[in-house]
Amino acid sequence: MTATPESALHDAHEGAPQRTGGRKRGVLAAYLALTKPRVIELLLVTTIPAMFLAQRGIPSPWLVVVTLVGGAMSAGSANTLNCVADSDIDAVMKRTRKRPLVNYEVPRRHALVFGVLLGAASFLVLWFGANLLAAVLATAAILFYVFVYTLVLKRRTSQNIVWGGAAGCMPVVVGWAAVTGKVEWPALVMFAVVFLWTPPHFWSLAMKYRDDYARAGVPMLPVVATARQVSARILVYSWATVASTLLLVPATSWIYFAFAVLAGAVFLVVAQRLHSAVRRGRAYNPMKLFHLSNSYLALVFVAVAVDAAVGLPVLG
Known part of the structure; x- marks a missing residue:
């Protein structure tokens, strides 16, 4: 498992003097911050439902705990290494200036080893x-x-988040493999859901922090395309995301189907409103879609877990 792509100095001076101003975190808190715990939370929300669906019921509590712990460590590893590689970007972006490497709370070499x-x-x-399969996939x-x-796509192409987002889709496949020892079509559908969801989720955030990415020299789509082009792509990917959730219907019951349709409708309405506001030159707030996208993904996967736990006959 790993993180959804997110910006993270090549800190050339280990042991550099501490920055003043602002309260310093404790050592443990600084190392924890390197792992980006809030990103990990969202990843684990998709892992448990995948395990429930793979089991078509409630999987072994021990297996769930082990998979979550291993998955959290995997995501924390990826996020920490991302912070090491992208610390120069973090240093110039307002959104990330408080991260541990930027503020010299953790030596860069120590973060790499960690x-x-x-x-x-x-x-x-x-x-x-x-x-072994779950371990290899993670x-x-x-x-x-x-x-x-981080090292190839992010600084070179506006499609960085599209293809880089594949890493953030792996928790569902890892969860499925942990239960079954193999990868089957429902796991690939859930992978596709997260893959298609990532661009509208992240581009809406990047619209808000467009100047940050431009200053850092990162070609996120909102930096190299007009707001209208970005919102149009967000809408297309939003439709593709909702459509992909319906591909799980043959493996679920009417409970999941109802939640997927209702939650998808709300998601599409907000995406359409964003595009309409941009197209008409009106004031818009892309963060509404960003925050909703988190809730939407969580709700869809919670529906997967509830559906599997209830154990009603599948529609397929």
Whole structure:
């Protein structure tokens, strides 16, 4: 498992003097901040429902705990290594200036070691607690996020978030593999849901922080395209996301279907309103869609878990 793409100095001066101003975190809190706990929360919200659906019921509590712990460590590893690689970007973006490496709360070398050790530990936890396939998938996600998204795509193409977002889709596949020992079509559908959801989720945030990304030299779509082009793509991906959620219907009952349709309708209405406001030159707030997208994804996956736990006959 790993993180959804997010901006994170190549801190050339280890042991540089502490910045003044602002209260310093404790050492443990600084290391925890490197892992981006709020990002991990959203990833784990998708893991548990995937395990419920794979089991078509309630999976072993021990397996759930092990998978969540291993998944959190995996995501924390990817996020920490992202912070190390992107600390120069963090230093010039208002949204990320308080991160530990920017404020010299953690030496860059220590953060690098911490990230690598977390990744290694996550592999062992998932291997011995779940199975080898789950461990390999989680490790592959870390490597993809760090070496493909962070080091290659992010600073070179406006499609960075589209392809880099694949790393953030892995928790559902890891959760499924932890239960079944293999990857089957419902896991791939859930992967597609998160994959298609990531662009509208992140582009709406990037619209808000467009100047930040421009100042950092990161070609996020809102930096290189007009607001109208961005909102149009957000709308297209939003429709694709909702459509992909319906592909799970054959593996679920009417409970999931009802939640997916209702939640999808609300999501599309807000995406359409954003595009309409941009197209007509009216004031708009992309953060409404950003915050709603978090709730939308969580609700869809909670519906997956509830549907599987209730155990009604599937529609397919």
